[in-house]
Amino acid sequence: MSFGKPNNPYGQTPQQPGQPGYGYPQQQPPGQPGYGYPSPPAFPQPYGQPGPVAVMPGSVKAARVMLFVLGGFQALGGVLMMVASARFADYIGEEISSDPSISSDDVNTVSDIGAGIMIVLGVIVLAFAFWAILTAVKMASGYGGVRVSAIIYASVVTLFSVISLITANVFALISLMLGILIIVFCANRNGSYWFNRPRH
Template sequence: MSFGDPNNPYGPPQGQQPGYAYPQQQPQQPGYGYPQAPPVQQQYGGGVPMAAMPGSVSAARVMLWVIVGLQVIGVAGCAFYAAAVNHAKHDSTLQDDSAFQRMADYGTGILVAMAVFALAWGVFAAVLAVKFNTGGNGVRVTTLVFGIITAVLGLYPFVIVGLVHTVLAILIACFVGGANGKAWFNRPRY
């Protein structure tokens, strides 16, 4: 087979001279001087650098923002309840109502303290959610502790309204404590 055969499928296209159709590649000569460095390997993510937050970690951050929203609703509810009880204590028609007296026994101070605690817990959740992009392993551990304490508080004192908090807190602890959470919070920062 030669390039002169017009029916040769391995020859140059018709109308071109050999050597002009494609650039010729020179064989590589062994280099002189210093040896080449080995390729750089990434430490996390199986050799793939983590450019975007993993889905499970992002979901944990969204769940923290949901907890912040629920805390704001709880603060408003406690404050409204405290104001209503304080106002109703002076109403003479409710002095004989035993159900109201049980409700008034809590006192406005305890209700205000619960509102302040709910506000502080919501601010803490917001700070953790904001720190997910830049935080290191300390944010991860703090979020794990936050999730565990929130799950316990959702079970005991606030059983009915705390059920949503408990589920969200368990999911947050699982997502942040998993392999993706560990890789995200321990990633190298440049």
């Protein structure tokens, strides 16, 4: 069988196996960039976002909501304590004024002290409320100091809840449960992932 003359332009000229025709590669080798340009990434990221955006875990979100709830109730309680300070002073004055050995000046002094104590306690409760709400707001940034703040706050709430339970305050069970859950949710693996995640 003949392939024609070597100089015949219409004849079939055999090519050497393994050599590309006319100086161009017939098929791009897999995994190699072509024409001097790098291969495009498999999953291109949006501009300004070199990696996937971290999402707050559900347990951390739950702890954040609990902080808002505790802070809201404490803010309400602090305001009520400050508003009720005048009524509390009147109640003390009525109780001790029945004793004839106590002068009216002493009654007024004791009443003022009682009102002052209520106002100071209300301010302290409002400070705790601000602590809880600020910590919950800062949880979106997720820095380690926020995690420590949440755990310390929840520990203090748990301690005071136990003391309140000793005085037969049944409502302290709610704050006790919320405090324990906040500690668990912030200290577990999901909390560690969120608060120690890399920042870009």
